[in-house]
Amino acid sequence: MINFTNVTKRYPGGHEVLSNISFELKTGEMAFLTGHSGAGKSTLLKLIALIERPTSGQVTVNGQNLTKLGRRHIPYLRRQIGMIFQDHKLIAERTVYDNVALPLVIAGLHDHQEIGRRVRAALDKVGLLGKEKLYPVRLSSGEQQRVGIARAVVNKPALLLADEPTGNLDPDLSAEVMSLFGQFNQVGVTVLIVSHNVDLIARFGRRTLHLQRGGLVTSL
Numbered sequence: 001m002i003n004f005t006n007v008t009k010r011y012p013g014g015h016e017v018l019s020n021i022s023f024e025l026k027t028g029e030m031a032f033l034t035g036h037s038g039a040g041k042s043t044l045l046k047l048i049a050l051i052e053r054p055t056s057g058q059v060t061v062n063g064q065n066l067t068k069l070g071r072r073h074i075p076y077l078r079r080q081i082g083m084i085f086q087d088h089k090l091i092a093e094r095t096v097y098d099n100v101a102l103p104l105v106i107a108g109l110h111d112h113q114e115i116g117r118r119v120r121a122a123l124d125k126v127g128l129l130g131k132e133k134l135y136p137v138r139l140s141s142g143e144q145q146r147v148g149i150a151r152a153v154v155n156k157p158a159l160l161l162a163d164e165p166t167g168n169l170d171p172d173l174s175a176e177v178m179s180l181f182g183q184f185n186q187v188g189v190t191v192l193i194v195s196h197n198v199d200l201i202a203r204f205g206r207r208t209l210h211l212q213r214g215g216l217v218t219s220l
Contacts, residue, residue: 001029005060006020018054023209030193045161081161082153122150141173160181160191162192178200
């Protein structure tokens with residue numbers, strides 16, 4: 001599903017965030033990505049979603065060489081990827097329904113019945129069916145995070161990327177959110193999660209990629 005081969009990312013001024021990274025995440029696998037602040041974790045996710053391109057090396061996602069992928073093909077790549085963020089990135093002026101439906105609208109789906117069916121199915125998966133008309137401000141932090149997860153999976157992506165999805169949640173809510181990722185993984189979705197939560201990572205017993213000073217030092 002994901003393959004990095006000798007990937008380096010260097011920003012203007014010479015700052016090297018990632019240095020000669022190589023690893024493979026197989027289809028249907030669930031893994032964690034750890035490392036201190038500034039180690040390059042978020043940059044690595046951006047390379048997978050082609051928000052940024054590597055300075056050198058090759059990134060392959062779902063059989064596509066991103067190094068050679070043209071600009072007009074990027075939207076089609078991103079439809080295969082669901083992204084979840086620590087701060088939810090919900091649109092405050094839109095309802096839960098509209099927030100979750102947004103990826104479908106961007107993808108060009110105009111069938112309102114189909115949009116409604118997919119939105120309700122996604123909300124049902126995260127336990128929020130019935131809250132479609134609420135605005136984000138009316139939801140708890142845990143519920144907002146689950147809306148973000150519903151939005152990420154509404155397009156039925158093959159790959160989920162989560163950047164510190166439990167960073168603002170208490171331990172019980174963190175466990176609930178992580179359990180949702182486990183459920184999606186069980187039905188074949190490939191999952192890569194950035195997390196500092198050592199206890200949660202240990203509980204799941206999945207492979208852990210550890211970044212240190214831009215290098216991949218462990219891949220257990």
